[in-house]
Amino acid sequence: MVGAGFAGSLIAKVLGDNGFRVLVLEAGAGHDPGEAVERYRTAPARTPLVPFRRTAAAPSSDYVVDTGPHSVASQYLRMNGGTGTAWAGLTPRMLPDDFRTADFGHGRSWPLSYDDLEPHYRAAEWEIGVAADADEQRQHLPVADGYRYPMHALPRTFLDEAIASAVDGQRVDGRELLVVGTPQARNGVPVDGYRPDGRLCAGFASCVPVCPEGAKYTPHRTQKRWPATVELRTRCVVNRLHADESGRVTKVGYQRYEDDTTGAHTRHEVEADVVVLAAHAVENAKLLLLSGLANSSDQVGRNLMGHPVLLTWALMPHPVGPFRGPGSTTGIEAFRTGPERAARAPFRVEIGNWGWGWSAGSPESDTAELVAAGLRGTALRRAVAERVSRQFTLQIEVEHEADPANRVTLAAERDALGNPRPSVHYELSEYAKDGMLAAKRVSDRIFELLGAEDHTAYKPDDERYFEHDGEPLRYWGAGHSGGTHVMGTSPRDSVVDQWQRCWDHPNLYAVGCGSMPSLGTSNPSLTMAALALRTAGHLVTRWR
Amino acid sequence: MDAFVELSAELTGFSAEELRSTGLVEPYRALAEGASEAEIIQLWYTGVWRGTVPSARAYAEGLAWKAAGVAAPGTRGPGFGSWERRPRGSSR
Secondary structure (H helix, E strand, O other): OEOOOHHHHHHHHHHHHOOOOEEEEOOOOOOOHHHHHHHHHOOOOOOOOOOOOOOOOOOOHHHOEEEEEOOOOOOOOOOOOHHHHOOOOEOOOOOHHHHHHHHHOOOOOOOOOHHHHHHHHHHHHHHHOOEOOHHHHHOOOOOOOOOOOOEOOOOOOHHHHHHHHHHOOOEEOOEEOOEEEOOEOEOOOEOOOOOOOOOOOOOOOOOOOOOOOOOEOOHHHHHHOOOOOEEEEOOEEEEEEEEOOOOOEEEEEEEEOOOOOOOOOEEEEEEOOOEEEOOOHHHHHHHHHHHOOOOOOOOOOOOOEOOOEEEEEEEOOOOOOOOOOOOOOEEEOOOOOOHHHHOOOOEEEEEEOOOOHHHHOOOHHHHHHHHHOOOOHHHHHHHHHHHHOOEEEEEEEEOOOOOOOOEEEEEEEEOOOOOEEEEEEEOOOHHHHHHHHHHHHHHHHHHHHHOOEEOOOOOOOOOOEEEEOOEEEEOEOOOOOEOOOOEOOOOOOOOEOOOOEEOOOOOEEEOOHHHOOOOOOOOOHHHHHHHHHHHHHHHHHHHO | OOHHHHHHHHHHOOOHHHHHOOOOHHHHHHHOOOOOHHHHHHHHHHOOEOOEOOOHHHHHOOHHHHHHOOOOOOOOOOOOOHHHOOOOOOOO
16 A cells, blocks of 8 residues: 555555555655644644645655646645545535536546445445434435444534524525535534544644644544554655566665655565555656656646635624634535536635634734734734634635646656656646636625625736636635546546546556546545445455 | 743733743743744644644644634544534634
8 A cells, every 4th residue: 555645544444454465655754743733733834735744755745846837736635645634524415417518518527426425325324424414415415324434423514503694595696595414524522322532622723734632533543543564664655666577566766765854765675465555646646757657648647636726705784703613514505517617617615614714824914914004002903803803705616627738747856755747737728727616606696695895806816827708816725636546437537447447557546636537526535435335345346 | 920921922912821821931932042033923823833833732732723713634533523513603
């Protein structure tokens, strides 16, 4: 197993539970939760990767060489637990239409349907512990009859209720608005028969990147349940897979380092009957390209997708108590699919509970602005209160379709271990831009319905600023990378089959979001987990 | 009378007592020697001193959070479901 993140940890557990001996090679260092919390609290900018242990030998996404024209702006973490350590813990499922995106004339369809994956969604929700209400989800999604999520839906925030009371039932852009609870892998009140791992969510309001309470699922929870037949080795960077003439992968080469500050390392090789790459979409592609494997279709590294996020921010007419509870507890699902999808990308509106923290750097930015305006003393205190206590942000994830031209390749530049760094070419499509523009118009209407004071501003010198149809726009990254070892029905035009097995190599699997032919508009980790469990079942049957 | 506390109270709009209760008067006094008004306010409000955060406490006790009536994220767990509650109506 190459990588001890979300997919790798889940698959290793199933294999271990079924009597397999599993060696997990993790490129990054181990995770120290206490140290991460301390680093978070003393970071001048509380960005998603800032609290975590980083090493010179296995750099995280900041070593990716961006060749433009746009930045995919999708961060990932190379550390035990992977990006699933820093994730938000939001676990919406994909919609049935998301599996057949090519039918809308954009991107690629899956070789699987929603119905094929549905039982695995349920298994994943129980494995990682998801809090949601099945009846509420059935309003926009087919959920199996009689199914219960392992935990009841988390309480909504005061902000959620304020927004729902103003927008539910209103029509915008031909759709009826409804604020819906977002499923989350965060501990709530369990249903009979489920025992949560860890404590109840206590509302630390720092889920991205660290939950001091341990109430958010991370892959370390699964690792704690690994049987003794699963062995983890951290600080082991796999840099080459070797295959024999028949295509069977025989050996895995890796570089082991001790010192986190240099590239000093020793070289090792290990043999395995089955090799699973679970190192992240970009890293899996890098490793396949480095090894010259799995690429008879010429699709390795291609179809790179992220979620461009449009942030819009405003002040409610009254205090809503931002920066309390999980980052997002509800969303508006009405724009996630429909016939418009033929013309523009669909989107999902996430209601952001943490003020303008993400969009504008609040409250530090507000303080700086008000101080610069000359406010002091009581007037300053009152102005900060007035400004911060009414803040909210809409975080709108827009679909980006698979395009073979958006791709990961190997850069000429090398990392500290002497391996080529990944290089990314990424261009926002007209389809995604049209979706962002439609999303902006929907946001404008929602702000009107709320009587909110719009403070959204996109300026030409902002990062990731662009204009579309004459309108200023800006996108942010979501940390959702996929598509780079795309799954399909034929070895001619895809890298892995529906079991995430490389078409070209009978004993090589590439798992994770890299297998997804479309990301839809949902945070992809739950779908990755469902796919991982499905693949784990296949591995057990096939290789026992 | 403590000149640094007096100046800080005047600049921040928080009373000397409120400032003392953060436990940060002494470390801030040492840092803020010769600092501008804006720097002193930034230190008290956000816990940031010239681009760095001197301690976890500096972050946790940031007055911007207190003015808004919430805990600095990641420093306190007010309890399951606490986010449902009506926030206080105004700052003072």
